[in-house]
Amino acid sequence: MKTDKGTAANSEAEQSNENSEKGLTRRELLKLSAVAGAGIAIGASGLGTILNVADKVEKKAAKSSAASLKEEGIAFYGKQQAGIITAQQTYCYIASFDLKTENRAEVIELLKTWTKFADLTTSGGTLKSLDNDLLPPNDTGEAADLGIANLTITVGYGSTFFEKDGKDRFSIKAKRPKYLEKIPHMAHDSLAEKYCEGDICIQVCANDQQVAFHAIRNMIRLSSGTATVKWLEEGFLRAPADKTPRNLFGFKDGTANREHETEEGYSKIVWAENGEPEWMKHGSYLGYRKIRMLLEIWDRSSLFDQEETFGRKKQSGAPYGKKHEFDAVDVSKLPADSHVRLAKKTKQQMHRRAYSYTSGMDNQTGTLDAGLLFICFTSNPAVQFLPMLRIMGKMDKLNEYTIPIGSALFACQGGLRPGEFFGQKIFEETA
Amino acid sequence: MKKLYALLLSAVAAASLVACSSTTGTTSSSNKETDKNDKATTIKTEVKEMEKELQAVEAAVKSEDKKALTDKAAAMHKHWLEFENNVRDVYPLLYTNVEKYETPIFYESKNDAPDFSAAADNAQALKEALKDLENAKETKEKTSEVIEQAVKNYQEYVADQAGLLVDSTKAFTEAVKANDIEKSKEYYAESRVYYERIEPIAESFGELDPKIDARVNDVEDKSQWTGFHVIEQAIWEKNSLEGMDKYADQLMTDVLALQTEVAKLTLEPKPMVAGAMELLNEAATTKITGEEEAYSHIDIVDLNANVEGSKVVYQAIIPALNENDAKLADDIDDAFNKMEEILAKYKKGNGFIAYTDLKEQQIREISDQLSHLSELMSQTGKIF
Numbered sequence: 001m002k003t004d005k006g007t008a009a010n011s012e013a014e015q016s017n018e019n020s021e022k023g024l025t026r027r028e029l030l031k032l033s034a035v036a037g038a039g040i041a042i043g044a045s046g047l048g049t050i051l052n053v054a055d056k057v058e059k060k061a062a063k064s065s066a067a068s069l070k071e072e073g074i075a076f077y078g079k080q081q082a083g084i085i086t087a088q089q090t091y092c093y094i095a096s097f098d099l100k101t102e103n104r105a106e107v108i109e110l111l112k113t114w115t116k117f118a119d120l121t122t123s124g125g126t127l128k129s130l131d132n133d134l135l136p137p138n139d140t141g142e143a144a145d146l147g148i149a150n151l152t153i154t155v156g157y158g159s160t161f162f163e164k165d166g167k168d169r170f171s172i173k174a175k176r177p178k179y180l181e182k183i184p185h186m187a188h189d190s191l192a193e194k195y196c197e198g199d200i201c202i203q204v205c206a207n208d209q210q211v212a213f214h215a216i217r218n219m220i221r222l223s224s225g226t227a228t229v230k231w232l233e234e235g236f237l238r239a240p241a242d243k244t245p246r247n248l249f250g251f252k253d254g255t256a257n258r259e260h261e262t263e264e265g266y267s268k269i270v271w272a273e274n275g276e277p278e279w280m281k282h283g284s285y286l287g288y289r290k291i292r293m294l295l296e297i298w299d300r301s302s303l304f305d306q307e308e309t310f311g312r313k314k315q316s317g318a319p320y321g322k323k324h325e326f327d328a329v330d331v332s333k334l335p336a337d338s339h340v341r342l343a344k345k346t347k348q349q350m351h352r353r354a355y356s357y358t359s360g361m362d363n364q365t366g367t368l369d370a371g372l373l374f375i376c377f378t379s380n381p382a383v384q385f386l387p388m389l390r391i392m393g394k395m396d397k398l399n400e401y402t403i404p405i406g407s408a409l410f411a412c413q414g415g416l417r418p419g420e421f422f423g424q425k426i427f428e429e430t431a
Numbered sequence: 432m433k434k435l436y437a438l439l440l441s442a443v444a445a446a447s448l449v450a451c452s453s454t455t456g457t458t459s460s461s462n463k464e465t466d467k468n469d470k471a472t473t474i475k476t477e478v479k480e481m482e483k484e485l486q487a488v489e490a491a492v493k494s495e496d497k498k499a500l501t502d503k504a505a506a507m508h509k510h511w512l513e514f515e516n517n518v519r520d521v522y523p524l525l526y527t528n529v530e531k532y533e534t535p536i537f538y539e540s541k542n543d544a545p546d547f548s549a550a551a552d553n554a555q556a557l558k559e560a561l562k563d564l565e566n567a568k569e570t571k572e573k574t575s576e577v578i579e580q581a582v583k584n585y586q587e588y589v590a591d592q593a594g595l596l597v598d599s600t601k602a603f604t605e606a607v608k609a610n611d612i613e614k615s616k617e618y619y620a621e622s623r624v625y626y627e628r629i630e631p632i633a634e635s636f637g638e639l640d641p642k643i644d645a646r647v648n649d650v651e652d653k654s655q656w657t658g659f660h661v662i663e664q665a666i667w668e669k670n671s672l673e674g675m676d677k678y679a680d681q682l683m684t685d686v687l688a689l690q691t692e693v694a695k696l697t698l699e700p701k702p703m704v705a706g707a708m709e710l711l712n713e714a715a716t717t718k719i720t721g722e723e724e725a726y727s728h729i730d731i732v733d734l735n736a737n738v739e740g741s742k743v744v745y746q747a748i749i750p751a752l753n754e755n756d757a758k759l760a761d762d763i764d765d766a767f768n769k770m771e772e773i774l775a776k777y778k779k780g781n782g783f784i785a786y787t788d789l790k791e792q793q794i795r796e797i798s799d800q801l802s803h804l805s806e807l808m809s810q811t812g813k814i815f
Contacts, residue, residue, distance in 0.1 A: 077541060100799065120512040123505070128514040130521075131473040134701060134812030138516060225766070225803040228795075418508075419538040 073148040076122040078415040080282045083154035084377050085266055085351065088245070088254075089205040092235040092355045093216040094288070094373060096158070096198025096408060097227040104170045108427055110226040114202075115421040117222055118153040121215050140221070143214035149207040151215060155422045156201040156286045156410030164199075175277045175426045177411045179285060179382045187393035188404065195290050195406025198230040203286070203375070209236070231406065233290065235355025235373045244317060244325065247356055247372055248293055249401070251310050252317040254352040255325055256343075269384070270351045270377045272414075279425035282414030284377040287350070287385040290357075290406025293371040298401045309397045311338030337397040346391060348384045350376040371402070381409055471567070474521060477514045478565045484510060485558060488536060492550045500550065504540035508533065518564065520756060520813070525564045532557035577754065578700045578814065581747035586698050588743050589629050593693040596625035600686045604679035607662055610672050619663060620729050620782050626659070627736035628743075629693075630713060631706035636692045642685045646725065657681050660725075667726035704811050707744035710737045711805040719798045721786040731783035734797070735774050741808065742767050751814040759810055766804040773800050 074082045099107060120127070124147065127138035162176035163169070182197055202219055206212035213234075220229055237253075239245035244252040260269045272280040298306070307314055311334035317325035319340060321333030334341035358370040378384035392398070416422070484507035491499035511533050519526040532553045539550045603618035626633065626644065634640045641649060643658045650656045661678050665671060717723040718734035745752075745763055752760040773796055777784045789797075 116512055116515075120509060123509050125509045125513050128473075128477070128517065130517045132812060132815065134704075134815050136809050221806070224806040225762075228799045417538070418541045419534050 073123065074150050074152050076119050076153070076416070077418050080271070080284075080415045081154050081412055082122070082415075083152035083203055083205050084284055084353075084412065085270060086150075086152055086205070088237065088353055089150050089152070089207045089212075090236060090238045091206055091209040091212045092237075092373070092375075093204045093212050093232065094235070094355075094375070095202050095204075095216055095220065095232040096230040097200045097202070097223060098230045099161070099169075099199045099227050101226050102169055104172075104427070106226050107170055108421075108423070110223055111422040111424075113222050114155070114219060115416065117218060118155075118215075118422075121218070122148065122151050122153060124148040127218075140214060140217055142217075143208075143211045146208055146211050146214075149211040151204070151206040151211055153215060153219070154203040154205075154286075154412055156203070156412040157423070157426075158198050158201065158408065158410050160197065161199045170427075172426050172430045175279065175430055177272070177276050177280050177283075177285075179380055180409060180411045181382075183287075183386070183389070183407045183409050186389045186404070188399050189393065189407070190403045190405055191407050192405055195231050197408045200227065201286065201288075201408065201410040233357055233373050233406075235357045237355045247354065248295060248358075248370055249298055249306070249310075251306075251312065251314055252325060253354055253372075255312075255317055256349065257352055258326055260349055260351065266351070269349045269379060271379055272411075273379050277426075278429065279413050279423075280411060284351075284379065284412050285381045285385070286408075286410040286412050287374075287376045287378060287381055288406070288408040288410070289372075289374040289389075289404050291372045291374055292369070292403045292405050294401050294403070295368050295370055301401075308335045308338060309401070311335055311340035335397070337395050339392070339396055339398045342391050342396055343388060346388050348388060350378045350384050350388075352376050371405075377412070385409075471521060474514065474517055475565055477510070477517075478561055481507060481510055482558070482561050482565070485554060485561065488540075489551070489554050489558075492547050492554060495547050497545060500540045500545055500547075504537050508537040522564060522567050525560065525567055528560040529557065529564060532560055577750045578748065581751060582698050582700050582703055585703055585744060585747045586696070588747075589632055589693055589696075589698070592625050592629045592740075593690045596622060596629075597686055597690050599625055600683060604683045607672055607675050607679040612666060612670070612672060615662070615666050615672065616727070619659070619666065619727065620732055623659065623724075623729065623733055624736045627713075627733045628710075628740035630737070630740070631709040632693060632696070633689055634709075635702075636689065639685055639689050639692065643682065643689065646723070658685070663724065663726045667728075701812075701815060703744055704748065704814070707741040707811070708805070708808055710741040710744075711801065711808055713737050714741075715798070715801050715805060719794065719801065724786065728785040728787045729782060730786040731774065731777055731789070731797075734801075735783060738767070738770055738774070738801075738804075745808065745811070748811060748814055752811065755813045756810070759807065759813065763804070763807045763811075766800070766807050770800050770804050773797055 074086055076082060099110075101107065117127075121143075126141070126144060129135065129138045157180075159176070159180045159182055161170075161172075162180070163173050185191075202216065204212050204216045204219070206215070216232070220232075223229075237245045237247075244255050244257075247253040260266060270284050272283045272285070276283075301309075303314060307320075311329075312319050316323070318327060319329040319334065320338075321330050322328070329340060329344055331341055331344050334344075353375045355373045355375065356370070357373050358368065360369055361367065362369045376385060393404075413423070413425070416424075484503065487503040488500065488507055491503050511529070515526065515530070518529065536550055536553045536557065539545045539553070599618060599622040603615065603622045606614035606618055630640070630644070633643065641658075644660070645656060645658055646660050647653065647656055647664070657678055659682065662672075662675055662682070665673075665675050714734045714737035718730045718737065721728065721730050723733050724730045745767065749760055752763075774783070777789065777793070
C-alpha cells in the first residue's frame with residue numbers, strides 16, 4: 001500500500017523498493033530459523049549460521065520476499081523531498097546542526113556524505129565494513145533486519161546557513177530564500193537558545209522508532225568534524241488509518257490538513273512560491289516550535305474548559321455548533337479566545353505535521369516534561385505562519401497550558417534527482 | 432597492557448567461533464587478525480557481486496527495458512553505496528573511476544526515457560573499472576617493521592613518563608608529609624600529568640590503578656580507598672593534611688611498583704593503538720564532566736595529559752599510517768592541532784583554569800573537538 005501522498009514520487013517509490021531483498025525482515029528471519037531447525041537460537045553466535053542458510057533459502061524466495069517488502073519505502077528521489085506531504089509516520093527525530101567550519105568545500109563534502117547515506121538508508125541498505133575487526137563497524141547496526149518502515153529524511157537550511165553575524169560564511173548569501181528569517185520574539189515565549197534555530201535541520205521520520213533513530217544517529221556520526229548537533233528532539237504520534245491523530249491534550253491535531261490535500265492545495269499552501277531562488281522550487285518552509293504542555297494542569301481542567309480552549313469537541317473533534325470533525329467551522333459559534341477561532345481568524349492555512357514529545361519528568365516540580373513538537377510546512381511563513389504565532393501568543397486560551405520553549409525556521413529545498421546532492425543547486429549557482 | 436591484550440585475544444577467539452559455525456560462509460573470516468590482504472579480499476568479493484549486477488544492467492540496456500534498467504541500476508547503486516567507502520580507503524584512484532561511471536548509469540535509469548546508448552557506454556566503462564578494481568594489487572608496503580619501531584619508541588616514552596611520575600610523586604608525598612599544603616597542591620597537579628599520559632598502561636596492572644587513582648565512588652568500602660584522590664580531598668576539601676602520611680607512603684610504594692612493572696612490560700602494537708583510544712575515551716567521559724578531579728577541579732590538566740599521551744601514540748604510528756591512509760594521518764594531525772588550540776585558550780600558569788570556571792559553551796567546544804579527534808583515532812586500526 002502506498003502511503004506517500006505525493007504524486008510524482010510514487011512511481012519511483014515502487015521501483016526502488018525491489019532492491020530491498022538484501023535486508024531480511026524479522027519475519028523472514030523467524031521463518032528461516034524454523035527452516036534451519038528448532039535448535040538454532042537467534043543469538044550472536046547463531047546468527048552467522050542462520051544468515052548462511054538465509055542466503056540459500058532467500059535466493060529461492062527472493063521474488064516473493066521482494067514482493068512482500070514492496071509495501072515499505074518512500075522514494076528518496078523525486079520532485080519534492082519526502083517527509084513533507086508524505087503521510088505522517090509514527091516516529092520522528094528532528095535535529096538541528098551548527099556548522100563548525102567556515103570552509104565551503106567541507107560543507108559540500110558533508111552534504112554529499114549525508115545524501116549518500118540518506119539514499120542508502122531510505123532504501124534499506126547498510127554501510128558495509130572492511131574485514132578488520134580492529135576498526136569500528138561502519139554501520140551502527142541497530143536497524144539491521146528491521147526493514148525500511150517508510151523512513152524519510154528531509155533536509156532544511158536555517159538563516160544562519162546563508163549568513164551568520166553579518167558574514168556571508170559560505171558565499172551563498174545571494175541564494176537565501178525570501179522569507180527565511182529567525183523567528184522574532186512572540187508574546188508568551190519562554191525560549192531557551194539551546195532549543196532554537198541552527199544552520200541545518202534534518203527531520204527523520206519512520207514507522208519504527210529504531211529505524212528512525214539509526215538514521216539520525218548515523219547522520220550525526222557522519223557529521224563529525226564539520227557539524228555538531230545543536231538540538232535533537234524525539235517525537236511520536238499515532239492514529240488509526242484515516243483518522244486525525246491526537247496530541248497529548250487528547251484533542252485531534254491537524255484536522256484542517258484535510259482541506260488542502262490535493263495537488264492544487266499543496267501547491268498553494270506548501271510548495272515555495274515563484275520568485276524564490278531556483279533551488280527552492282518544489283521546496284517548502286519548515287516552521288518549528290517546541291511547546292511544553294502543562295499536562296497536570298490540563299488534566300485537572302474540566303471538560304468544558306478544555307473544549308472552550310480549543311473550540312472543538314474533544315471526542316468527536318467537531319467544531320462548536322457542528323456535529324462532525326470535518327464540518328465547516330462557524331467562527332461565530334466559537335469562544336473568542338479559543339485556539340481554532342484564532343487560527344481561522346488569520347484566514348491562513350498551513351500543512352501541520354506535529355509530533356508529541358515526552359522527556360521524563362521535571363525533578364524540580366515533579367511534573368511531566370512533555371509537549372508538542374509543532375512542525376508545519378508553508379510556502380510563505382511570513383503570511384501563513386508568523387501572523388498566527390503573533391495572534392496566538394497574545395490571545396490564545398491555550399497559553400494557560402502551554403509554554404513555547406524552542407523555535408526555528410528552515411527552508412527545505414526541492415527534491416533531489418539521482419546523482420544530485422543536498423544543497424548542490426545552492427552551491428553550484430554561486431560557484 | 433594485559434587487560435587490553437586479553438580483551439583483544441577474546442575478540443579474536445569470538446571471531447573464530449563465528450567462523451567455525453559458519454560452514455557455508457561467503458566471506459573468509461578465518462583469521463581476521465593479521466592478513467593485510469583481507470581488506471582487499473572483502474572488496475573483491477563485493478566487486479564480483481557488483482559485476483554480476485552490472486551484467487543484469489547491461490542485459491536491461493540491451494533489451495531497452497526501462498523498468499528492468501531502473502530496478503537493476505538501483506540494486507547496483509545501493510550495493511555500491513554500501514561498500515564504496517571501503518574502496519575509497521584502499522584504492523582511492525580506482526574508486527573515482529567506478530564512481531565516474533556508476534553514477535550516470537543510475538541517473539540515466541531514473542529518466543522517463545533513458546538514453547540506452549549512453550547507458551551502454553557507461554556500463555562498458557564501468558565494467559573495465561570494476562575489472563581493474565578486481566585485479567588491483569594493494570600498493571601498501573610491508574608495515575610490520577615500521578610498526579615495530581613505533582612500539583619501541585612508545586615504550587621508551589612510557590618508561591620516561593613512569594620515571595617522571597616517580598620523581599614528581601616523591602616531591603608530592605614529601606610535601607604532604609611535611610604538612611605543606613601549597614607545595615602539595617603544586618606537585619599534585621604535576622604528578623597527575625605524568626599519570627594521566629600513560630593511564631591505560633597503569634590500568635593493565637590489575638590492582639595498581641585502583642590503588643593509585645580510584646575516586647571515592649569507585650570503591651565499595653570507603654575505608655579501603657587509597658591514592659591520589661584521598662589526598663586531593665584532604666587538600667582541597669578538608670584543607671588539612673592530618674592523617675595523610677600513611678596514604679602518602681602507600682601512594683609512593685604503589686607508584687614505584689608501577690615503575691617496576693612498566694620496566695618489565697613488553698608492549699604489543701595493537702594494545703598500544705587501543706591504548707591511545709582509551710586515553711581519549713577517558714578524557715571524553717570522566718574528565719570532560721569534571722568528575723575526575725572532584726575537589727581540585729584540575730580536570731582540564733588531566734584531559735590535556737590524556738590528549739598528549741594519545742598524540743604520542745599517533746606520532747609513533749605516523750609512518751605506518753602514511754602507508755595505509757595518508758589522508759587519515761593529515762586529518763588526525765589537524766584534529767590534534769585544533770584540540771591544542773582550543774585547550775590553549777584555558778592555559779593558566781603551568782596548568783589550566785579550574786573546570787568549574789569553564790562556561791557550558793566552552794566545555795561543549797572542548798567536548799565536540801574531542802569527539803571528532805576520537806572518531807578519527809578510532810580509524811587507526813587500519814594500519815593492521
